[in-house]
Amino acid sequence: MDDLDQLEAQSIYILREAYRKLKPLAMLWSLGKDSNVMVWLARKAFLGRVPFPVMHVDTGKKFPEMYRFRDEYTRKWELELLLGDCPPVEEIDPTLPPAARSAARKTAGLAAMIEKYKLEGVIAGIRRDEQATRAKERVFSPRGSSHKWDVRNQPPEFWDQYATPHEEGVHIRVHPLLSWREIDIWRYIEREGIPLVDLYFSKNGKRYRSLGDQDITSPIESDAATVAEVIAELQTTRTSERAGRAMDHESEDAFERLRVAGYL
Amino acid sequence: MSNDFRQDAATPIVIVGHVDHGKSTLIGRLLHDTDNLPEGRVAQIIESSRKRGLKVEWSFLLDSLQIERDQGVTVDSTRIPFLLGNRQFVIVDAPGHRQFLRNMITGAADAEAAVLVIDAAEGAQEQTRRHAMLLRLIGIRHVIVLMNKVDLLEYDEQKIAASEQAVAALLKQLDIEPSLFIPASAREGDNIASRSPKMEWYKGPTLTEALALVPSPAGRADLPLRLPVQDVYRFDAKRVVAGRIERGRVNVGDTLVIGTHGTTARVASIEGWHAAPQISAVAGQSVAITLEPDVIPDRGDLLHRPEEAPIRTARIRSRLFWLRQEPLRVGESFRLRLATAEHQVTVASIDSVVRLDDLTEHASDHVPPEGFAEITLAASESILFDAFTPGTTDGRGVLVDRHQRIVGGAPLIGPADIASGTRAIHPTDSTVSLWDRAQARGHRGGVFWMTGLPGAGKSTIARAAESRLFGQKIDVSVLDGDTLRAGLCADLGFSEADRTENVRRAAAVARILAETGQVVLVALISPRAADRDLARQVVGEGFHEVFVDADQATCEARDPKGLYQAARAGRITGFTGIDAPYDVPATPDLHLPTGAGSVAEVAERLATYVADSVALAESTRRRS
Ligand SMILES: Nc1nc2c(ncn2[C@@H]2O[C@H](COP(=O)(O)OP(=O)(O)O)[C@@H](O)[C@H]2O)c(=O)[nH]1
Ligand SMILES: [Mg+2]
Numbered sequence: 001m002d003d004l005d006q007l008e009a010q011s012i013y014i015l016r017e018a019y020r021k022l023k024p025l026a027m028l029w030s031l032g033k034d035s036n037v038m039v040w041l042a043r044k045a046f047l048g049r050v051p052f053p054v055m056h057v058d059t060g061k062k063f064p065e066m067y068r069f070r071d072e073y074t075r076k077w078e079l080e081l082l083l084g085d086c087p088p089v090e091e092i093d094p095t096l097p098p099a100a101r102s103a104a105r106k107t108a109g110l111a112a113m114i115e116k117y118k119l120e121g122v123i124a125g126i127r128r129d130e131q132a133t134r135a136k137e138r139v140f141s142p143r144g145s146s147h148k149w150d151v152r153n154q155p156p157e158f159w160d161q162y163a164t165p166h167e168e169g170v171h172i173r174v175h176p177l178l179s180w181r182e183i184d185i186w187r188y189i190e191r192e193g194i195p196l197v198d199l200y201f202s203k204n205g206k207r208y209r210s211l212g213d214q215d216i217t218s219p220i221e222s223d224a225a226t227v228a229e230v231i232a233e234l235q236t237t238r239t240s241e242r243a244g245r246a247m248d249h250e251s252e253d254a255f256e257r258l259r260v261a262g263y264l
Numbered sequence: 265m266s267n268d269f270r271q272d273a274a275t276p277i278v279i280v281g282h283v284d285h286g287k288s289t290l291i292g293r294l295l296h297d298t299d300n301l302p303e304g305r306v307a308q309i310i311e312s313s314r315k316r317g318l319k320v321e322w323s324f325l326l327d328s329l330q331i332e333r334d335q336g337v338t339v340d341s342t343r344i345p346f347l348l349g350n351r352q353f354v355i356v357d358a359p360g361h362r363q364f365l366r367n368m369i370t371g372a373a374d375a376e377a378a379v380l381v382i383d384a385a386e387g388a389q390e391q392t393r394r395h396a397m398l399l400r401l402i403g404i405r406h407v408i409v410l411m412n413k414v415d416l417l418e419y420d421e422q423k424i425a426a427s428e429q430a431v432a433a434l435l436k437q438l439d440i441e442p443s444l445f446i447p448a449s450a451r452e453g454d455n456i457a458s459r460s461p462k463m464e465w466y467k468g469p470t471l472t473e474a475l476a477l478v479p480s481p482a483g484r485a486d487l488p489l490r491l492p493v494q495d496v497y498r499f500d501a502k503r504v505v506a507g508r509i510e511r512g513r514v515n516v517g518d519t520l521v522i523g524t525h526g527t528t529a530r531v532a533s534i535e536g537w538h539a540a541p542q543i544s545a546v547a548g549q550s551v552a553i554t555l556e557p558d559v560i561p562d563r564g565d566l567l568h569r570p571e572e573a574p575i576r577t578a579r580i581r582s583r584l585f586w587l588r589q590e591p592l593r594v595g596e597s598f599r600l601r602l603a604t605a606e607h608q609v610t611v612a613s614i615d616s617v618v619r620l621d622d623l624t625e626h627a628s629d630h631v632p633p634e635g636f637a638e639i640t641l642a643a644s645e646s647i648l649f650d651a652f653t654p655g656t657t658d659g660r661g662v663l664v665d666r667h668q669r670i671v672g673g674a675p676l677i678g679p680a681d682i683a684s685g686t687r688a689i690h691p692t693d694s695t696v697s698l699w700d701r702a703q704a705r706g707h708r709g710g711v712f713w714m715t716g717l718p719g720a721g722k723s724t725i726a727r728a729a730e731s732r733l734f735g736q737k738i739d740v741s742v743l744d745g746d747t748l749r750a751g752l753c754a755d756l757g758f759s760e761a762d763r764t765e766n767v768r769r770a771a772a773v774a775r776i777l778a779e780t781g782q783v784v785l786v787a788l789i790s791p792r793a794a795d796r797d798l799a800r801q802v803v804g805e806g807f808h809e810v811f812v813d814a815d816q817a818t819c820e821a822r823d824p825k826g827l828y829q830a831a832r833a834g835r836i837t838g839f840t841g842i843d844a845p846y847d848v849p850a851t852p853d854l855h856l857p858t859g860a861g862s863v864a865e866v867a868e869r870l871a872t873y874v875a876d877s878v879a880l881a882e883s884t885r886r887r888s
Contacts, residue, residue: 003273041539048538132328
């Protein structure tokens with residue numbers, strides 16, 4: 001087994017644990033590269049189907065290409081899609097910097113969906129190498145009724161035994177991609193032939209490396225127009241993946257505050 | 265450029281050691297000196313350090329949380345990918361504070377090697393010892409000792425050697441043979457990624473050279489097969505068994521034994537989606553197989569080959585690292601998670617506890633928080649497992665409490681010797697055998713464990729049966745819950761742990777009496793099935809569970825002691841049947857409903873059952 005086989009096997013194991021232990025369960029599908037890989041891994045785990053709904057928390061500000069992609073693959077992959085929307089930005093904590101406020105809308109939208117569907121498990125495609133506070137996450141991360149991430153008091157997690165507290169109001173965020181690096185995601189996309197929105201590939205010398213809302217995500221200079229070229233680019237690049245995400249950079253603790261409040 | 269290169273999986277390396285000995289600094293330095301940092305990160309670190317009035321604080325690279333930076337301490341483990349040449353590593357920064365031991369274990373448990381960071385000027389400290397102990401318990405074989413902050417010892421060979429010797433002696437006590445001692449300064453970068461010009465006397469490898477020498481995880485494909493069932497799906501009229509192969513190999517056509525049922529089945533196919541058809545799969549793979557005949561295993565069943573069976577026992581000797589904030593005591597019950605299986609277990613004994621000051625083992629009646637011990641677990645059923653072996657997933661037990669919280673790690677060592685737990689009450693040199701006693705009395709000993717709700721009639725029926733049996737010249741006595749609570753168990757309350765201890769003591773006394781040849785009727789509510797299983801374990805042969813059965817309404821109407829009334833009024837709490845649970849026995853040896861017949865009739869049934877059970881059969885042979 002090479003490194004991708006091992007990452008795949010571990011993610012399948014995690015998805016199967018979640019499916020066995022958490023009901024009702026849903027997977028967040030943000031339409032980006034990581035969550036497409038995640039849907040793909042679920043189909044591997046469950047032999048061609050996704051036996052739980054996928055959720056798109058719609059900020060209403062995604063790129064039109066992404067909405068088209070969503071509708072096409074909901075059909076092709078026979079997904080049960082749950083849609084949720086986000087409150088207007090005026091309802092969000094005004095002490096947050098502007099871009100973070102925009103991200104916090106998504107947190108609120110997600111919270112509403114968890115409530116609505118009484119979810120016990122939410123599968124999310126975050127990775128440790130994306131952001132320093134995500135590097136401290138658990139594979140199964142319990143969230144109390146306020147959905148807060150209690151970073152100072154995370155449960156022990158070892159030997160593939162995951163926390164599954166069954167208490168009123170507690171849900172678990174499940175992170176099957178935590179150990180994957182950005183380049184692993186791309187190599188897996190290449191190996192498996194996983195479809196992506198075109199925005200990831202260079203047009204006129206620019207491409208998106210990470211896709212958030214239109215107004216707070218900016219493209220990078222790049223000529224990489226195919227998956228193979230993206231991989232080659234990543235092998236030499238020195239900038240971080242989320243450099244184009246405004247909300248990460250507004251203040252030192254902006255991202256941590258978002259995450260503690262329930263952001264992904 | 266072609267991207268179809270194959271790579272080995274990343275090797276996880278955990279950095280451990282006492283708080284402030286320089287773990288986070290070391291990692292920051294390592295990542296920086298080996299060019300593993302994204303652009304802009306260094307500028308961010310400098311900015312964050314400046315804001316707090318510090319020089320460049322490398323530890324901020326991993327101490328990403330605000331409280332970590334403000335208080336200068338790592339709270340939770342971080343895992344960070346790290347490339348050295350073509351080889352992938354994952355560096356795990358573990359917190360050094362005792363309070364965050366659970367986070368340290370979370371980071372360390374799957375590491376292939378550990379770097380134990382020790383402040384050379386200060387020497388080994390409490391968490392150095394605790395972490396070293398844990399490395400042993402979680403089975404990390406490769407330990408590199410980094411003697412840090414040698415700048416404070418002026419890079420002096422003698423001083424560093426003296427510090428090193430003290431550490432070596434400590435590790436030897438734990439059977440840890442470090443592969444290396446590296447004198448280094450994380451802050452200054454000496455012997456981290458480049459050789460230090462200030463210590464020319466040191467000829468060994470730098471830290472990066474040492475990491476490159478750590479062997480890749482050994483393959484487990486050639487060991488006997490272990491496939492724990494994770495789940496069973498029914499898709500498109502086909503039943504598939506899902507699970508990860510922990511070791512060995514599965515081939516289509518293999519005959520496998522399914523868990524403790526002992527049923528066998530043939531592997532009919534290995535299923536997959538968007539993958540080449542497989543006829544064989546190896547350790548590490550998450551597979552889905554179909555079986556023929558189409559038997560239905562349960563989650564937790566271990567699939568193995570008939571000739572390669574694992575250990576099977578209901579009493580297990582185990583090591584323990586204890587993570588709950590309250591101490592562990594004998595008699596407590598947990599779920600033991602073992603791969604995908606879960607078993608009900610009770611702590612039958614605490615065999616020794618490690619004293620951390622000098623790493624010696626001592627007898628104790630409890631395991632303190634963050635403590636280490638060796639214990640015996642009694643399970644309510646036979647458990648299949650392999651003894652804990654570093655480098656495999658064998659024997660990786662985890663204890664979970666009623667709230668599904670992980671409270672301890674329990675590397676399983678092997679089956680417990682039943683005799684050792686009972687030596688004290690049954691001297692091996694006794695010349696009077698059970699048989700001799702039985703001959704003298706005309707019947708065998710036995711324990712009849714009468715469980716039921718308060719007011720079900722346990723005491724009344726026990727006393728009535730006692731006098732009948734005595735009339736038949738049977739040597740009989742009654743151990744009544746209330747009597748025990750007034751004397752032997754006067755120190756116990758009604759918490760779960762105390763109830764368990766109450767049961768354990770009653771069982772222990774009953775056993776002693778039964779071994780002298782007596783017939784013992786125990787009348788005890790004993791509401792928890794796990795506690796009654798513990799009693800069965802303690803008593804051993806000759807244990808009979810008798811369910812004295814009256815429904816709650818009947819019991820409450822009888823209320824001989826006025827207790828239901830008191831419980832309803834809230835004057836007593838934790839009362840079985842009102843606000844504390846009663847587990848109805850699933851398969852009692854004798855079921856005695858008391859609602860219908862008279863006391864005399866029911867007592868007669870019990871007496872008959874007891875007399876039959878203890879009678880000496882004609883065919884009974886003298887055992888040697
Ligand atoms: N003199 C000296 N100080 C060091 C060295 N390594 C770390 N330190 C300092 O020791 C303190 C604790 O370091 P830190 O990395 O946070 O320790 P940790 O708790 O083990 O992660 C910090 O103030 C570091 O600057 C070293 O090699 N020499
Ligand atoms: Mg630290």
